[in-house]
Amino acid sequence: MATLHVLSHSPFADERLASCLRLLAADDGVLLCGDAVYALRQGSDSQRQLEAAGLAQRLFALDEDLQARAIASELAKAVDYPAFVALSLHYDKVNSWL
Template sequence: MTTLHLLSHSPVGDDRFDSCLRLLGSRDGVLLTGDATYALRGDSLPARELAALPKGFPLFALDEDLHARGLSAPAHCTVVDYPGFVELCGRFDKVNGWL
Protein backbone atom coordinates (compact mmCIF):
# COMPACT_ATOMS: atom_id res chain seq x y z
CA MET A 1 0.00 0.00 0.00
CA THR A 2 1.35 3.42 -0.95
CA THR A 3 1.06 6.51 1.24
CA LEU A 4 1.41 10.18 0.38
CA HIS A 5 2.82 11.96 3.43
CA LEU A 6 1.75 15.61 3.73
CA LEU A 7 4.10 17.81 5.73
CA SER A 8 3.21 21.42 6.47
CA HIS A 9 5.28 22.33 9.54
CA SER A 10 8.82 23.69 9.55
CA PRO A 11 11.46 20.98 9.87
CA VAL A 12 13.28 23.18 12.39
CA GLY A 13 12.22 22.77 16.01
CA ASP A 14 9.58 20.16 15.17
CA ASP A 15 10.02 16.39 15.09
CA ARG A 16 7.32 15.61 12.50
CA PHE A 17 9.76 15.92 9.58
CA ASP A 18 12.24 13.45 11.10
CA SER A 19 9.45 11.09 12.19
CA CYS A 20 8.02 11.09 8.68
CA LEU A 21 11.38 10.30 7.08
CA ARG A 22 11.90 7.39 9.48
CA LEU A 23 8.54 5.86 8.57
CA LEU A 24 8.69 6.20 4.78
CA GLY A 25 8.00 3.08 2.79
CA SER A 26 9.75 2.34 -0.47
CA ARG A 27 6.61 3.16 -2.49
CA ASP A 28 5.54 6.23 -0.49
CA GLY A 29 5.77 9.87 -1.46
CA VAL A 30 6.16 13.20 0.37
CA LEU A 31 4.43 16.51 -0.39
CA LEU A 32 5.88 19.60 1.29
CA THR A 33 3.43 22.42 1.90
CA GLY A 34 3.44 25.54 4.06
CA ASP A 35 6.53 25.94 6.23
CA ALA A 36 7.66 22.38 5.42
CA THR A 37 8.97 23.80 2.13
CA TYR A 38 11.82 25.30 4.19
CA ALA A 39 13.22 21.75 4.18
CA LEU A 40 14.38 22.49 0.63
CA ARG A 41 16.42 25.55 1.64
CA GLY A 42 20.06 25.53 0.64
CA ASP A 43 22.46 23.14 2.27
CA SER A 44 20.40 22.63 5.42
CA LEU A 45 20.25 19.26 7.18
CA PRO A 46 16.64 18.69 6.05
CA ALA A 47 17.61 19.47 2.43
CA ARG A 48 20.49 16.99 2.62
CA GLU A 49 18.19 14.35 4.11
CA LEU A 50 15.70 14.81 1.27
CA ALA A 51 18.49 14.70 -1.32
CA ALA A 52 19.65 11.40 0.20
CA LEU A 53 16.31 9.70 -0.50
CA PRO A 54 16.58 6.97 -3.14
CA LYS A 55 16.83 8.19 -6.73
CA GLY A 56 13.37 8.70 -8.16
CA PHE A 57 11.66 8.91 -4.75
CA PRO A 58 8.38 10.83 -5.20
CA LEU A 59 9.09 14.20 -3.54
CA PHE A 60 6.76 17.11 -4.25
CA ALA A 61 6.38 20.72 -3.11
CA LEU A 62 3.43 23.05 -3.47
CA ASP A 63 4.27 25.86 -5.89
CA GLU A 64 2.33 28.57 -4.07
CA ASP A 65 4.10 27.85 -0.78
CA LEU A 66 7.55 27.85 -2.40
CA HIS A 67 6.87 31.23 -4.00
CA ALA A 68 5.45 32.68 -0.77
CA ARG A 69 8.74 31.86 0.95
CA GLY A 70 11.05 32.86 -1.89
CA LEU A 71 12.23 29.27 -2.39
CA SER A 72 12.84 27.11 -5.41
CA ALA A 73 12.79 23.35 -5.67
CA PRO A 74 15.88 21.28 -6.48
CA ALA A 75 15.84 18.95 -9.48
CA HIS A 76 14.83 15.90 -7.39
CA CYS A 77 11.60 17.63 -6.26
CA THR A 78 8.53 18.04 -8.45
CA VAL A 79 6.61 21.28 -8.04
CA VAL A 80 2.82 20.94 -8.12
CA ASP A 81 -0.08 23.37 -8.10
CA TYR A 82 -3.39 22.82 -6.29
CA PRO A 83 -4.90 20.64 -9.05
CA GLY A 84 -1.66 18.61 -8.94
CA PHE A 85 -2.06 18.30 -5.16
CA VAL A 86 -5.52 16.83 -5.66
CA GLU A 87 -4.23 14.46 -8.36
CA LEU A 88 -1.47 13.24 -6.03
CA CYS A 89 -3.99 12.43 -3.31
CA GLY A 90 -5.78 10.15 -5.77
CA ARG A 91 -2.56 8.54 -7.01
CA PHE A 92 -1.63 7.06 -3.62
CA ASP A 93 -3.64 4.48 -1.67
CA LYS A 94 -3.55 6.55 1.52
CA VAL A 95 -2.87 10.16 2.46
CA ASN A 96 -1.28 10.84 5.85
CA GLY A 97 -1.29 14.42 7.09
CA TRP A 98 1.40 15.07 9.70
CA LEU A 99 -0.71 17.53 11.67
Template sequence: MATLHIIAHALWSDDRLDSCLRILGAKDALLLCGEAVSGLRPGSETALQLRAAQLQGRLFALQEDLYARAISQDYAKGLDYPGFVELSLYYDKVNSWL
Protein backbone atom coordinates in the same frame (compact mmCIF):
# COMPACT_ATOMS: atom_id res chain seq x y z
CA MET B 1 -0.60 0.08 0.14
CA ALA B 2 1.17 3.23 -0.95
CA THR B 3 0.74 6.34 1.18
CA LEU B 4 1.13 10.04 0.44
CA HIS B 5 2.60 11.71 3.53
CA ILE B 6 1.96 15.45 3.94
CA ILE B 7 3.95 17.76 6.20
CA ALA B 8 3.04 21.43 6.54
CA HIS B 9 4.92 22.43 9.70
CA ALA B 10 8.46 23.78 9.92
CA LEU B 11 10.78 20.80 9.56
CA TRP B 12 13.28 22.09 12.11
CA SER B 13 10.71 22.65 14.89
CA ASP B 14 10.22 19.00 15.89
CA ASP B 15 10.93 15.44 14.80
CA ARG B 16 8.03 14.91 12.36
CA LEU B 17 10.34 14.64 9.37
CA ASP B 18 12.56 12.09 11.10
CA SER B 19 9.53 10.02 12.09
CA CYS B 20 8.04 10.26 8.61
CA LEU B 21 11.27 9.22 6.89
CA ARG B 22 11.62 6.23 9.22
CA ILE B 23 8.28 4.76 8.17
CA LEU B 24 8.25 5.89 4.53
CA GLY B 25 7.76 2.84 2.33
CA ALA B 26 9.44 2.32 -1.02
CA LYS B 27 6.24 3.28 -2.85
CA ASP B 28 5.24 6.12 -0.52
CA ALA B 29 5.65 9.79 -1.35
CA LEU B 30 6.15 12.97 0.66
CA LEU B 31 4.47 16.30 -0.04
CA LEU B 32 5.78 19.43 1.66
CA CYS B 33 3.50 22.45 1.93
CA GLY B 34 3.22 25.56 4.05
CA GLU B 35 6.29 26.25 6.18
CA ALA B 36 7.65 22.75 5.48
CA VAL B 37 8.83 23.86 2.03
CA SER B 38 11.48 25.99 3.77
CA GLY B 39 13.28 22.72 4.40
CA LEU B 40 14.07 22.64 0.68
CA ARG B 41 16.28 25.74 0.79
CA PRO B 42 19.50 24.70 -0.93
CA GLY B 43 22.26 23.96 1.56
CA SER B 44 19.94 23.69 4.56
CA GLU B 45 20.30 20.74 6.92
CA THR B 46 16.82 19.50 6.09
CA ALA B 47 17.46 19.75 2.34
CA LEU B 48 20.54 17.58 2.80
CA GLN B 49 18.49 15.15 4.90
CA LEU B 50 15.80 14.94 2.21
CA ARG B 51 18.39 14.32 -0.51
CA ALA B 52 20.00 11.59 1.60
CA ALA B 53 16.58 9.90 1.88
CA GLN B 54 16.72 9.29 -1.90
CA LEU B 55 13.16 10.37 -2.63
CA GLN B 56 13.70 11.18 -6.31
CA GLY B 57 10.33 11.17 -8.02
CA ARG B 58 8.53 10.80 -4.68
CA LEU B 59 9.18 14.22 -3.12
CA PHE B 60 6.73 17.00 -3.93
CA ALA B 61 6.17 20.60 -2.82
CA LEU B 62 3.33 23.03 -3.37
CA GLN B 63 4.63 25.51 -5.91
CA GLU B 64 2.63 28.38 -4.37
CA ASP B 65 4.43 27.89 -1.06
CA LEU B 66 7.82 27.73 -2.77
CA TYR B 67 7.06 31.03 -4.55
CA ALA B 68 5.81 32.66 -1.34
CA ARG B 69 9.14 31.86 0.34
CA ALA B 70 11.30 32.62 -2.72
CA ILE B 71 12.69 29.09 -2.72
CA SER B 72 14.25 27.88 -5.91
CA GLN B 73 15.22 24.23 -5.82
CA ASP B 74 15.48 21.35 -8.23
CA TYR B 75 14.91 18.30 -6.07
CA ALA B 76 11.20 18.24 -5.22
CA LYS B 77 8.61 18.36 -7.96
CA GLY B 78 6.49 21.50 -7.65
CA LEU B 79 2.72 21.05 -7.78
CA ASP B 80 -0.19 23.42 -8.12
CA TYR B 81 -3.42 22.69 -6.22
CA PRO B 82 -5.02 20.60 -9.01
CA GLY B 83 -1.77 18.60 -9.14
CA PHE B 84 -1.97 18.10 -5.37
CA VAL B 85 -5.51 16.73 -5.69
CA GLU B 86 -4.47 14.44 -8.53
CA LEU B 87 -1.51 13.20 -6.50
CA SER B 88 -3.72 12.45 -3.50
CA LEU B 89 -6.00 10.33 -5.68
CA TYR B 90 -3.05 8.28 -6.93
CA TYR B 91 -2.17 6.94 -3.46
CA ASP B 92 -4.21 4.45 -1.43
CA LYS B 93 -3.92 6.54 1.74
CA VAL B 94 -3.07 10.11 2.63
CA ASN B 95 -1.43 10.80 6.00
CA SER B 96 -1.12 14.37 7.26
CA TRP B 97 1.53 14.82 9.93
CA LEU B 98 -0.32 17.21 12.22
Protein backbone atom coordinates in the same frame (compact mmCIF):
# COMPACT_ATOMS: atom_id res chain seq x y z
CA MET C 1 -0.40 0.29 0.01
CA ALA C 2 1.35 3.45 -1.10
CA THR C 3 0.89 6.50 1.10
CA LEU C 4 1.25 10.19 0.35
CA HIS C 5 2.74 11.87 3.42
CA VAL C 6 1.78 15.54 3.71
CA LEU C 7 3.98 17.78 5.86
CA SER C 8 3.10 21.40 6.57
CA HIS C 9 5.22 22.34 9.61
CA SER C 10 8.69 23.84 9.58
CA PRO C 11 11.41 21.18 9.74
CA PHE C 12 13.28 23.46 12.16
CA ALA C 13 10.49 23.39 14.77
CA ASP C 14 10.23 19.67 15.52
CA GLU C 15 11.11 16.15 14.33
CA ARG C 16 8.13 15.43 12.07
CA LEU C 17 10.21 15.37 8.90
CA ALA C 18 12.78 12.98 10.37
CA SER C 19 10.01 10.75 11.75
CA CYS C 20 8.23 10.72 8.41
CA LEU C 21 11.39 9.82 6.52
CA ARG C 22 12.09 6.91 8.90
CA LEU C 23 8.63 5.46 8.22
CA LEU C 24 8.57 5.79 4.42
CA ALA C 25 7.95 2.69 2.36
CA ALA C 26 9.61 2.28 -1.02
CA ASP C 27 6.54 3.47 -2.95
CA ASP C 28 5.41 6.28 -0.61
CA GLY C 29 5.46 9.93 -1.65
CA VAL C 30 6.06 13.12 0.31
CA LEU C 31 4.35 16.46 -0.27
CA LEU C 32 5.76 19.55 1.42
CA CYS C 33 3.41 22.49 1.90
CA GLY C 34 3.24 25.54 4.13
CA ASP C 35 6.37 26.03 6.22
CA ALA C 36 7.52 22.47 5.44
CA VAL C 37 8.92 23.77 2.13
CA TYR C 38 11.74 25.30 4.22
CA ALA C 39 13.13 21.75 4.28
CA LEU C 40 14.29 22.44 0.73
CA ARG C 41 16.52 25.38 1.70
CA GLN C 42 19.92 24.97 0.13
CA GLY C 43 22.54 23.68 2.57
CA SER C 44 20.12 22.86 5.40
CA ASP C 45 20.18 19.62 7.39
CA SER C 46 16.63 18.91 6.29
CA GLN C 47 17.63 19.23 2.63
CA ARG C 48 20.43 16.73 3.20
CA GLN C 49 17.95 14.35 4.88
CA LEU C 50 15.63 14.59 1.89
CA GLU C 51 18.48 13.96 -0.53
CA ALA C 52 19.63 10.93 1.48
CA ALA C 53 16.08 9.52 1.50
CA GLY C 54 16.28 8.86 -2.25
CA LEU C 55 12.86 10.28 -3.06
CA ALA C 56 13.44 10.80 -6.79
CA GLN C 57 10.07 11.28 -8.50
CA ARG C 58 8.27 10.95 -5.13
CA LEU C 59 9.03 14.31 -3.49
CA PHE C 60 6.62 17.16 -4.18
CA ALA C 61 6.20 20.72 -2.94
CA LEU C 62 3.26 23.06 -3.31
CA ASP C 63 4.34 25.69 -5.82
CA GLU C 64 2.36 28.47 -4.15
CA ASP C 65 4.24 27.90 -0.88
CA LEU C 66 7.62 27.72 -2.63
CA GLN C 67 6.93 31.06 -4.30
CA ALA C 68 5.64 32.67 -1.09
CA ARG C 69 8.88 31.75 0.67
CA ALA C 70 11.19 32.42 -2.30
CA ILE C 71 12.48 28.84 -2.35
CA ALA C 72 13.68 27.17 -5.52
CA SER C 73 14.67 23.52 -5.53
CA GLU C 74 15.48 20.86 -8.07
CA LEU C 75 14.97 18.21 -5.41
CA ALA C 76 11.17 18.40 -5.30
CA LYS C 77 8.66 18.64 -8.11
CA ALA C 78 6.55 21.78 -7.74
CA VAL C 79 2.81 21.08 -7.94
CA ASP C 80 -0.28 23.27 -7.97
CA TYR C 81 -3.54 22.53 -6.13
CA PRO C 82 -5.11 20.45 -8.93
CA ALA C 83 -1.92 18.32 -9.01
CA PHE C 84 -2.14 17.99 -5.21
CA VAL C 85 -5.64 16.56 -5.62
CA ALA C 86 -4.41 14.22 -8.35
CA LEU C 87 -1.60 13.02 -6.08
CA SER C 88 -4.05 12.32 -3.26
CA LEU C 89 -6.07 10.17 -5.66
CA HIS C 90 -2.97 8.41 -7.04
CA TYR C 91 -1.85 7.13 -3.65
CA ASP C 92 -3.88 4.57 -1.68
CA LYS C 93 -3.76 6.63 1.52
CA VAL C 94 -2.94 10.19 2.56
CA ASN C 95 -1.28 10.80 5.91
CA SER C 96 -1.13 14.40 7.14
CA TRP C 97 1.57 14.96 9.74
CA LEU C 98 -0.33 17.37 11.98
